[in-house]
Amino acid sequence: MVVRWLGRRLATAAVPTSLIRHSIVRAGPVSTRWASSAAKLRETSAPDVAEDAPALAESDAVSSEQPEFSTLKGRVSDRTLQAIARAPFNIRHMSPVQAAVLPLLPELAEPYDPNNTSESPRDLLVKARTGTGKTLGFLIPAIEARLKALDKQAQQAVTDSGMNSDRHAADRMKRTLARREVGALILSPTRELATQIANEAIKLSANHSGLEVRLFVGGVSKQMQMREWMKGRRDIVVGTPGRIRDVLENEPVVKEALSTAKLFILDEADTLLDMGFRAEIDAIADFLPPTPERQTFMFSATVSPAIRDVAREILNRKHKFINCVSNDAPPVHAHIPQHYTVLPDATHQLPHVLRLLAQDQLTNVGKSKTIIFLPTTKLTKLFASYIRELANSLPAGPRTRIFEIHSLLNQNQRSRTSDRFRNDNSGASILISSDVSARGVDYPGVTRVIQVGVPTSADQYVHRVGRTGRGSARTGRADLVLLPFESGFVKWQLHNIPIKSLTVEQLESEVLALAQTHDESPGAYVQKNASGLRGSGSRAPFVPKVFPGVSGLNEVLPALHEQVEEDSIRDTVASLLGYYVGRISDARCSRDDVLNGLKEWAVQTGGLPAPPHFSHSFLTRLGFMGQQDQRRGSRQGGYGMRGRDTSSFRHDRESGFRSREGRDFGHRDRAPRDGGDSGYRTPREGRDSGYRTSREGRDPGYRTPREDGDSDFRTPREDGDSGYRKPRENRNSDGRPSRDSSRRQPWMQRGQRK
Structure with a gap:
């Protein structure tokens, strides 16, 4: 019923x-x-x-x-x-x-009553x-x-109609109002x-x-x-x-x-x-x-x-x-053990994540339930395919269930995946997710949260951690896995959070020790560490021998790279560039650090034979280069006009882009013209700065804004270095050349543009 x-x-x-x-x-x-x-x-x-x-x-x-x-x-x-x-x-x-x-x-x-003077909120x-x-x-x-x-x-409608005691009329009116x-x-x-x-x-x-x-x-x-x-x-x-x-x-x-x-x-x-x-x-x-x-x-x-x-x-x-949040009470996530790892290089990223999964399966026998958060949808899809291919290397082997959820799935698919993971009782389940599962959604029994890459903020990090160790479950754990250029996030954004450093070597030795202990006596290991197996009853939760799989995780990438589509890796790197351009200040890294780090990732984790090339215009659209770089300077890691040497990026084919005579950096890499000593010029894209500097064949005079059409005069130049010049004799009082001038200016000679 x-x-x-x-x-x-x-x-x-x-x-x-x-x-x-x-x-x-x-x-x-x-x-x-x-x-x-x-x-x-x-x-x-x-x-x-x-x-x-x-x-x-x-x-x-x-x-x-x-x-x-x-x-x-x-x-x-x-x-x-x-x-x-x-x-x-x-x-x-x-x-x-x-x-x-x-x-x-x-x-x-x-209900609201305008005549009610009550102070009730x-x-x-x-x-x-x-x-x-x-x-x-x-x-x-x-x-x-x-x-x-x-x-x-x-009741008011019934009263107005003169049927004060008609209960059926009141019910009909309720249904009508409820539909309207x-x-x-x-x-x-x-x-x-x-x-x-x-x-x-x-x-x-x-x-x-x-x-x-x-x-x-x-x-x-x-x-x-x-x-x-x-x-x-x-x-x-x-x-x-x-x-x-x-x-x-x-x-x-x-x-x-x-x-x-x-x-x-x-x-x-x-x-x-x-x-x-x-x-x-x-x-x-x-x-x-x-x-x-x-x-x-x-x-x-x-x-x-x-x-x-x-x-x-x-x-x-x-x-x-x-x-309802006490200032002196510990945060919700404070009781959850938290660790971070700054990888030596990108080749360790996938093996390290797999070891974290293996560690969780070995320490939470028969009840492992892990969420892996990744920064972009394309990286989420890539990692889901990687881990599906390598699931047999984990202790639970083919019994490991992998779920994938991100914005490219329609809502029906996302809801089904969410429900399946929420109700999964296999004892070895993994949800690979973008931020759609980071906050508010309740997944009971999550034993570990793994975050790969820099979250959008410290608050987002905390909300992700909150998916585990909930309620009376005190066995949850959180791990943050960072590439070298992301290491500043921990120091500058997580300084108030009790998070501990974990090296690649430490985790590897811990997992190998657990695997050896299991293989020596699988039955005794399961009996000692399992507190009520889920779902499978008397079936063994792990493959017979765990050690061979977890000991060979460092060698999984070469075989995996043979199956990877290069276009997919390039698209993934492009999505990461768009993501990290807004995280640069959080991680306290420079844009060239991000770009070089992602190029290395594309080769070492993605398996590309050479770093991907991105055009100058593409990087400009993403925000990696532009007018703001002049103002940012080196303090925030931009390619500023001052305080940062960007010469290595002007013609660097390996970096995937080069400058076009400094148009987006705010300067030229050429010697000064006309005896000038600055060698710089302002951006030309917007033309809204109110002036522009000299170009070849033109006077280096200072120009005021030209919006009103009448202020296009040049101020006098008193000396050879100040950038000013004296007015010509054949100019009008507004500073523009007179119509009967025998000497046409360069800008008038090319089509009489005004």
Whole structure:
């Protein structure tokens, strides 16, 4: 009966039915790995909040000291409380963020009344870390607010029609309103997190007859989403900013419905801003009812200046700030062992990652579950193919299951992969992912996170680490694998994080020792290290002899290189160039370090016979060369006009590019002309600097801007070195040559250009 009900309800979702049904049926119980606290909550209500506001202290396990959901009886509807207490939730105690937000009910869920002078807050800014139960913290108020709004509107409509006691008329009016107006709009930064929120909303509203959830995300047919949108109710709408803005601007029926949304929720608000969705947030907010008619919740792991700016724009001036992150409490990731390795060169990258996987399989016998994060989609695809080819070298051998997820997969494929990895119980599974799985998505039982390359920021590093060691699981571990030019990231970005150095040799000796111990007595090793094997029952978790495979990892690359397509490697390097051009300051490296490092990677890891060549124009488009280099100088590693010798890059065929007479470097590599002593000139691309220097056959005089057409005069030149010259006798008062001048200037002789 439950399955039939789920199928009926899921058929109305705004994504393909097969996708949502797959996600719901296999989702399993909601994780209860939430933080706990015995401290008393303190709150501030102010337009501008301070980062150091008092907060709850947090730990990582559910605590019996937290209030029970039963204490909300009378504040929250009985059917909502029943859904929380029963499967699949089975939750008894609230998390700190839930204990901070939910007692504000029922006032928090009351419909807007312009005549109400109550001081109860309607808008919230909540600082809470990922994985602390905040999804229920905003879904419960959203459902309660929807129920109250429908009751009030339906009753008012019935009263206006003169049928005060007609319950059936009120029910019909509720259904009509539910199909015409939206209750809550929830924005999430990623498709995966949006799908997860929609699944939780469906399960939480299971006891409420008729409530439906809509999901609008990219990667899924918009036509199908719109077809489903037209069929059912619009109680809760969950989506990603890009798709929501798209349907608002191009689908009038969606715009009309969302213009009535009573509640606007931003989940992972800091990530929304980090991913560049500020314009989408502002545009979507403009479509919605204005504050205070519209109620707004913002949930964020940090309260940065950017978050404060958004709060000032979209929250009510009297919003309540709730801080659930204690300043003196250790970070969520502090208990997770973290290691970093700066590789001697790129030849060690793939063998080192394989050893980390082997180490995790040998130390987490029968329960190894690893996520590998890579910086770009193309590198994610390449590593997935590499590791599939070499999986037999790992201790679990062919039993190793490998999953791949990135932006080139459509949303249906990504959701299926995410669900399969989440529910995998093989005991040796690997998810190779780009940043689509970095934050918000819950994968229970992850034993290790491996990050290859520099993350987008220190915060992103922390969020990735947070995928392991969650809740009561204290056996998680995180590893960061860096190429030589990336080593500055640890020193400059992770200086406040307890991360330890691990050399290639140390890891190799540890893995070989574990493999030898296993091979000496496989049965005893498994019995000693396995704490309840998953899935396979009595089957051995490893190949009979582990040592031969892990000892030969240094020799795997040559055979692998024979199968690699050179175009694929070049495309991967090009994507990495685009990625690292924005990470140069974070890693404190220079652009030539990045370029040379990636060229070495293409040969040593990618297997190219020679470094790839990239044209000057391509590198300029990526941002590796341009006008900004003049201003950056050597401090940030640019090819600046001052303070950095760039001569080695002007005609270096091996580097893959050369300068074109210094046009993008701001100078020439030739001797000064006309007796000048600078040898430099400014860029010519934009012509917006207001002047230009001399060119061969022209006077070296200084020119002022020519935008108005009348100021193209040259100032006097008092001496031979200052760059000025005296006016000619046959010039007008505005400095331009007169029409009857017998001496035409070079620029007039070539077509009389003015």
